[in-house]
Amino acid sequence: MRDPSSRRPRYGEARYAYGTVLPVVLIVALFTIYPFFYALLTSFREVVLYKPFSQPFVGLKNYLDVVRSEFFAASWRHTLTFVAGAVPLTTVLGFGIAHLLNARTRLAPLLNVTILLPWAIPTVISGIIWAWIFNSSYGAFNGLLYSLGLIDSYVPWLSRPRSALACVLFAHIWKEVPLTSILYLAALQAIPEELYDAARVDGAGTLAAVSRITVPLVLPTTLIIVVYETMVGIVTFDLLYVMTGGGPAGATSLISYYLYNSMFVAFNFGQGAALAVLLALVLVAFIMLYLRLLRSEEIYAT
Amino acid sequence: MKGRAILRSGLPGALSLVLAAYVLAPFVWVALSSIQPEKELFRVPPRWIPRQLTLDNYRFVFTGQFPAGYEETGIARGRISEKARDALPALRNSTVVATSVALTNLILGTLAAYTFSRLRFRGAGLMYSFILASRLLPPMAVAIPYYLIINRLGLLDRYAALILIHTVFTLPFTVWFLTLYFRRVPPDLEEAALVDGCTRFQALMQIVVPVATPALAAAAAFSFMFSYNDFPFALFVTSTIRSQTIPVIVANTAINPDVSFGVVSVTVALTMLPPVAFAMAFRRYVTRGLIAVTTTR
Numbered sequence: 343m344r345d346p347s348s349r350r351p352r353y354g355e356a357r358y359a360y361g362t363v364l365p366v367v368l369i370v371a372l373f374t375i376y377p378f379f380y381a382l383l384t385s386f387r388e389v390v391l392y393k394p395f396s397q398p399f400v401g402l403k404n405y406l407d408v409v410r411s412e413f414f415a416a417s418w419r420h421t422l423t424f425v426a427g428a429v430p431l432t433t434v435l436g437f438g439i440a441h442l443l444n445a446r447t448r449l450a451p452l453l454n455v456t457i458l459l460p461w462a463i464p465t466v467i468s469g470i471i472w473a474w475i476f477n478s479s480y481g482a483f484n485g486l487l488y489s490l491g492l493i494d495s496y497v498p499w500l501s502r503p504r505s506a507l508a509c510v511l512f513a514h515i516w517k518e519v520p521l522t523s524i525l526y527l528a529a530l531q532a533i534p535e536e537l538y539d540a541a542r543v544d545g546a547g548t549l550a551a552v553s554r555i556t557v558p559l560v561l562p563t564t565l566i567i568v569v570y571e572t573m574v575g576i577v578t579f580d581l582l583y584v585m586t587g588g589g590p591a592g593a594t595s596l597i598s599y600y601l602y603n604s605m606f607v608a609f610n611f612g613q614g615a616a617l618a619v620l621l622a623l624v625l626v627a628f629i630m631l632y633l634r635l636l637r638s639e640e641i642y643a644t
Numbered sequence: 645m646k647g648r649a650i651l652r653s654g655l656p657g658a659l660s661l662v663l664a665a666y667v668l669a670p671f672v673w674v675a676l677s678s679i680q681p682e683k684e685l686f687r688v689p690p691r692w693i694p695r696q697l698t699l700d701n702y703r704f705v706f707t708g709q710f711p712a713g714y715e716e717t718g719i720a721r722g723r724i725s726e727k728a729r730d731a732l733p734a735l736r737n738s739t740v741v742a743t744s745v746a747l748t749n750l751i752l753g754t755l756a757a758y759t760f761s762r763l764r765f766r767g768a769g770l771m772y773s774f775i776l777a778s779r780l781l782p783p784m785a786v787a788i789p790y791y792l793i794i795n796r797l798g799l800l801d802r803y804a805a806l807i808l809i810h811t812v813f814t815l816p817f818t819v820w821f822l823t824l825y826f827r828r829v830p831p832d833l834e835e836a837a838l839v840d841g842c843t844r845f846q847a848l849m850q851i852v853v854p855v856a857t858p859a860l861a862a863a864a865a866f867s868f869m870f871s872y873n874d875f876p877f878a879l880f881v882t883s884t885i886r887s888q889t890i891p892v893i894v895a896n897t898a899i900n901p902d903v904s905f906g907v908v909s910v911t912v913a914l915t916m917l918p919p920v921a922f923a924m925a926f927r928r929y930v931t932r933g934l935i936a937v938t939t940t941r
Binding site: 355356358359360362363365366367369370371372373374376377378380381384438439441442445447448449450452453455456457458459460461462463464465466467468470471472473474475477479480482484485486488489496516520524577579580583584587598601602605606611614615618619621622625626629 | 656657659660661663664666667668670671673674677685686687688689690692752753755756758759760763765766768771774775778780781782783784785786787788789790792793808809811812815816819843844845869872873874875876880890891894895898899905908909912915916919920922923924927930931
């Protein structure tokens with residue numbers, strides 16, 4: 343215990359404390375509490391652009407309209423397809439790339455610098471670059487396949503529902519893999535080298551060492567990556583805006599883009615707000631799960 | 645036996661080469677596209693090694709002088725690409741906004757985080773949790789209320805709007821990150837200084853801040869990059885080049901199917917310079933910070 347007399351008297355210290363903390367609390371509160379209640383209240387009213395002065399209370403109508411809408415189901419289906427591709431790929435690639443970053447190759451120092459670049463640039467910028475590469479008339483991807491003799495004529499990749507989603511997924515993975523690789527790299531570096539030495543002495547091969555030592559020991563990181571990448575996949579918006587505009591025929595209209603569409607294109611604010619509340623609930627559930635995993639990982643680490 | 649040894653040492657090397665190509669290819673392709681005349685970009689299949697090099701696209705963005713062979717594609721095209729000339733003012737806007745966000749984070753974040761890490765006062769836990777939990781709201785869900793607040797404050801299409809919104813998004817992380825860091829700094833030195841009549845603020849500035857420079861650099865780098873990279877909010881609360889940031893200008897230039905990609909590549913290349921330089925300069929802090937963001941609590 344510290345001797346209480348060694349501390350300055352409490353007078354004035356509380357004032358200092360509130361003086362330093364309240365600016366942050368107030369700014370955050372203005373942009374949290376008001377938007378929260380605004381979205382909640384709007385979701386129970388009919389708010390559309392062409393009737394600005396009449397916003398009748400309609401109960402759960404917006405929610406029912408949203409849930410029953412064909413586009414809602416379709417956009418969730420596309421979102422789930424996207425997430426089902428993005429999460430395993432970012433996880434597995436990140437795991438593999440972390441080993442390359444950790445390996446004592448001549449390229450490793452260079453890789454450790456360059457791997458950050460896709461993560462560092464704005465997402466819309468990476469979307470623009472990939473849209474140019476996948477361009478149907480002049481894109482480098484078509485050029486490459488054509489030069490290799492794999493296609494006879496250029497393919498409009500971004501105008502076909504399936505391939506458009508795959509192109510966005512490709513760009514998304516390019517952008518996200520740096521993060522997962524670095525997280526796995528940190529996890530790999532935390533594993534004591536002696537474990538591998540012992541396994542080698544016992545005659546275990548590389549595969550056995552990876553599956554028996556590495557995979558179980560990086561499990562907490564894997565869990566974090568899986569949940570985090572699920573959330574990132576659900577809120578994907580920037581890439582869609584610049585690569586496909588949600589098309590063709592809504593095939594890349596994931597849930598966040600659908601929300602943007604109903605608010606800023608269709609101007610149906612009531613339905614948009616209901617959609618936002620539903621999306622928020624899904625995300626909050628994921629974030630709670632995420633925080634739980636982080637907490638259990640702390641216990642695991644100590 | 646020898647073959648296996650080669651495989652063992654050669655495989656990681658070969659895969660590393662593939663990885664480097666995968667990561668860098670898009671950057672190289674944009675750089676190459678930006679220094680070729682438009683005609684060359686429309687070749688089928690493309691020339692992998694460019695033959696005609698030109699700085700015309702850069703000259704257009706910097707001076708407004710039309711690239712040679714550009715007029716033949718028509719006057720409408722010329723007008724559309726004119727938007728790309730907003731790239732330079734937009735870069736200035738982005739830099740001003742992102743730097744202000746980083747500075748605001750450093751000032752407000754450091755003060756609040758130090759208080760949370762050292763002082764006990766009524767409501768401290770509640771306020772700390774509130775700040776962290778504010779990040780739970782999904783960005784898309786708050787877009788319209790944000791727009792209304794900014795409108796009410798009379799800040800539409802002004803720097804202050806973006807600085808405020810980006811600060812709201814980055815401050816929770818900064819406060820949390822710095823609080824954790826300050827807790828690891830032993831309090832003995834400050835206690836001695838306080839006994840000698842130093843104020844809390846002086847103790848923070850003279851004793852804690854100098855040893856926390858790496859954490860402060862990471863916090864500044866993160867808030868700068870968040871602000872610089874933000875797209876949706878910059879799209880919603882800005883409307884003219886007075887405050888539009890570079891992601892908005894480049895996106896709105898590029899989604900036009902008639903635009904010259906040579907010119908777009910110039911704007912893309914210019915946009916990437918600051919964050920890439922930043923990521924290089926702050927690499928260690930950024931890497932450490934990245935790990936901290938997603939794994940600690």
